[in-house]
Amino acid sequence: MKNWKKSVYSIYTTIELKNLESNTISGEVITYLEELRVKLAFRMSIMFLCTFSILSYTRYFESMESFSMMAVATIISATCLIIMKLNNRNYLLVFYIYSICGYIIVAFALMVYHSRIHLVDVMWLMTVVFLAFFTLGRKLGYLLLFLSITVIGLFIFLHLNNQILILKELTNYQKISLLIELIAAFSINFYLFYLFLELNRYSERKLIESFDQLKEQNARISIQNDEKTTLVREIHHRVKNNLQIVVSLLRMQSQEVDNPEFRILFQESINRIMAMSLIHQKLYQNNNLSQVKIGDYLDDLVREIISLSINDENVHYQIDVEVDRIGLKTLVPLGLLVNELVSNSLKHAFFEVQDARIEITMKKGKEGWLYLTYFDSGVWKMNSATTSSFGLILIETLVEQLEGTKTVEKESLGTSYSFYLKNLEEMDIFA
Structure with missing residues (x-):
């Protein structure tokens, strides 16, 4: 029975080791995601700073409304880059600044500035939502998605017709500036989507490695289990044979006894040993040991x-x-x-x-x-x-x-x- 309990403990230990390895693999994915977020915070800050600095320069000669919006975005990008330089573990703070301040700036532009084309603003809202989903979690992502849809709906029903009436034809300079902003917004969204796919590929690769390891471990455990089963079955068989030898010796000894009462005592002892021997016989003959x-x-x-x-x-x-x-x-x-x-x-x-x-x-x-x-x-x-x-x-x-x-x-x-x-x-x- 002690051996049986040791076997159960061994199985329990094996399960715990599997859980530990599974937690290790999950930890590797989490570490990879954290490193990816740190790199993303640096790269996004540099990309935003370069993009909005260029757009601030181009919009300075176009309109003060567009320039002021791009200037504020440039200042925010520079601030976030400084934060990351001081301590790269503050990447969550940087993502919160980008998500919340980015939404506020774009929503303000949609609802207040009616003299500019808001084609790119929808893409900036998509950037804010994607960034929140990827870096800060689903709750904030869903919240910003709901708020973005709300502000777009309000713009369409309250200001779109009025904007169509007051918009003027764009000059070539304005078209180039708009194209630069569209390319920048599209590139940033594409980069976020690319990082999301990279993370999925990394996670899938780790899961495949984990599955292969588990298959190999299960194969080893199966072989060990078969060996232990054979060993336990052989032990029961040998115990049964040894008890049968004891029974045979008692029977031989009883033949030399003339007293009937002593023979009865011998037979009673033989029956008791036989009862235990039969148990071991049943155990090694069955699949359940x-x-x-x-x-x-x-x-x-x-x-x-x-x-x-x-x-x-x-x-x-x-x-x-x-x-x-x-x-x-x-x-x-x-x-x-x-x-x-x-x-x-x-x-x-x-x-x-x-x-x-x-x-x-x-x-x-x-x-x-x-x-x-x-x-x-x-x-x-x-x-x-x-x-x-x-x-x-x-x-x-x-x-x-x-x-x-x-x-x-x-x-x-x-x-x-x-x-x-x-x-x-x-x-x-x-x-």
Whole structure:
């Protein structure tokens, strides 16, 4: 049982190692994203500073409205670049400044400056939303997206018609300036989209590496599990063989004993060892190396005990169980308990009984408890007060080991034992 617990602990440790490796991979992606954001804050500050400085110069000869807006954007870009130079860990502050101040500037231009074309302002709003999504999270991104749609809707319904009436034809200089601004806005949006794809590719590559590592680990674990399963099965097989050797030695020794009572004692010891040997036989024959089908085990055990009985009674037995499997921790005392009950019945209950019958039933109780009922149709006649004293003491000991209770009812038609026993493996699970 200790080996079984060690195996469970080993599996638990393996799962924890997998979780640790998964967390490590997630940590690598987060580190990569943080480094990417730091680089983005530097590069965006330089790009914005160069773009808006050029646009401020071109708009100075066009209109004061456009110039003032570009000048403010240039000052903000220079401020953010200084912040990053002082401490690059302040990149979140830089992104907040760009997102919030950028939205305010563009929204103000849309709602106040009606003498300029606002074609590029929509692209600047897209830049603000993309930047917030990529660097500051979904909540702020969704908020700025909602506010951007709102301000665009207000501009269309409140000011668009009026702007169409007052707009004049653009000069070639104004067209060039507008083209420069469009190219700058488009390039910045494309760069943000490119970084987003790079991050996705990096994450996908890490996930593929993680999946390959897990496949390799699962293959190794599968091989180790097969080796351990074979080893445990071989151990059960050897234990069963060793117990069979002990049984053979006891049988050989019993042949040299002339006293019938001593032979009975030898046979009782053989039956007890056989009950434990049968458990190991069932374990190495089954796929499940920690649990045994209790119905099959009891059927084989009772049949074997009856076949080895020194009495000649023709005893019929019936076994009815609701429980499918029971673990080794509970099965050993339970098997010894049934062995003692059947052996005592064969020794003391079926003299001058025409319908010799044994009935064993097992039902599930609450939270893993077991109801075991044993009935024989015999009339007990004890030869002496000490004949079965050891067997009765052993029954009491086994019931205590299973933390259960026992009641006995003797009637003219037979004797019935009722046991309320704890399934120790189930209690380990509930604990």
